[in-house]
Amino acid sequence: MKIEISGLVKRYSRGVAALDGLDLEVPTGMFGLLGANGAGKTTLMRILAGIARPTAGRVTVGGHDLATGAGRTAVQRELGYLPQDLGVYPDLTARQFLDYVALLKGLDDRAVRRRRVGELLEVVALTAEADRRLRGFSGGMRQRIGIAQALLADPQLLIVDEPTAGLDPEERIRFRNLLSQFAGRRTVLLSTHIVDDIAQTCREVAVLAKGKLRFRGTVAELTQRAQGRVWSVTTAGPPPAEGKVVSALPDEDGMRYRVVAPRSPDPQARALEPNLEDGYLSLSG
Ligand SMILES: Nc1ncnc2c1ncn2[C@@H]1O[C@H](COP(=O)(O)OP(=O)(O)OP(=O)(O)O)[C@@H](O)[C@H]1O
Numbered sequence: 001m002k003i004e005i006s007g008l009v010k011r012y013s014r015g016v017a018a019l020d021g022l023d024l025e026v027p028t029g030m031f032g033l034l035g036a037n038g039a040g041k042t043t044l045m046r047i048l049a050g051i052a053r054p055t056a057g058r059v060t061v062g063g064h065d066l067a068t069g070a071g072r073t074a075v076q077r078e079l080g081y082l083p084q085d086l087g088v089y090p091d092l093t094a095r096q097f098l099d100y101v102a103l104l105k106g107l108d109d110r111a112v113r114r115r116r117v118g119e120l121l122e123v124v125a126l127t128a129e130a131d132r133r134l135r136g137f138s139g140g141m142r143q144r145i146g147i148a149q150a151l152l153a154d155p156q157l158l159i160v161d162e163p164t165a166g167l168d169p170e171e172r173i174r175f176r177n178l179l180s181q182f183a184g185r186r187t188v189l190l191s192t193h194i195v196d197d198i199a200q201t202c203r204e205v206a207v208l209a210k211g212k213l214r215f216r217g218t219v220a221e222l223t224q225r226a227q228g229r230v231w232s233v234t235t236a237g238p239p240p241a242e243g244k245v246v247s248a249l250p251d252e253d254g255m256r257y258r259v260v261a262p263r264s265p266d267p268q269a270r271a272l273e274p275n276l277e278d279g280y281l282s283l284s285g
Helices: 041-048 068-077 093-105 110-123 139-149 169-183 197-199 219-224 276-283
Strands: 005-012 019-025 030-034 056-061 079-082 157-161 187-191 204-209 214-218 230-235 246-250 256-261
Touching: 005 041, 005 079, 005 230, 019 030, 019 041, 019 056, 019 214, 030 197, 041 157, 056 068, 056 110, 056 256, 068 079, 068 110, 079 139, 093 110, 110 276, 139 157, 139 169, 157 169, 169 187, 169 197, 169 230, 197 276, 204 219, 204 276, 214 219, 219 276, 246 276, 256 276
Parallel strands: 030 187, 030 204, 079 157, 157 187
Antiparallel strands: 005 019, 005 056, 204 214, 230 256, 246 256
């Protein structure tokens, strides 16, 4: 399902323009959304999910206009949403919780529901934990239940807001693989601060800054933005004064700094190949 956004504005009551005339097209497949805290990512996702209403602008999802009741209903039918802070009922077991959400989503037939819940527990590798109460679940297990509830109705559009924050490395990898496998011909919009999650799953990415589009293109194009701007400097003295220090590693000769800077920050600096994080950082430089 293609998402088409034009001139989107969202102004909150205190006058904050969380989205400030955003134009963006999101194709099918996995699409990454990056941006600093407060850039407007959550606001955008809430509008797409039909939870928040825009102040101005136009959004269509799969051709359905979100400004109309019929459009919102049609999109909601095709939508799975995993918000940043999914509330679960701690006293329910994983199976009971999913059964409850399935009922809310209109899966009225009990046998169909039971089968679907069983399938999803399998998909998120929680079959063995299905009858444990959610209060005892780890962060990663909760996120997997979160994705299971979002996938219950087999949505064509899946929106996930910072899903891997707080997960350990294995859980993170498992989670993002799950998203990639699911994507296929569907649309998955993944918002995160973890640039590597996008590098590993998405072909295309958008960067928001202060409610506007700062970049849209392939992961390779964003990476290329830092070509000729990434440096390694090893020194026993202070860190390079110019550019952004991405990492600082203790080295036999002092510290080894990775720096994103438009010019060589030191006569001894060595040029490095950029990665996506460098590309992202060089945008705001
Ligand atoms: N309900 C609200 N009322 C007033 N201002 C809000 C509200 N929700 C968000 N904002 C403001 O809108 C701007 C964008 O917030 P939003 O949560 O969409 O950003 P974000 O990119 O998702 O940030 P983060 O990465 O921290 O989640 C911020 O300045 C925020 O303070």
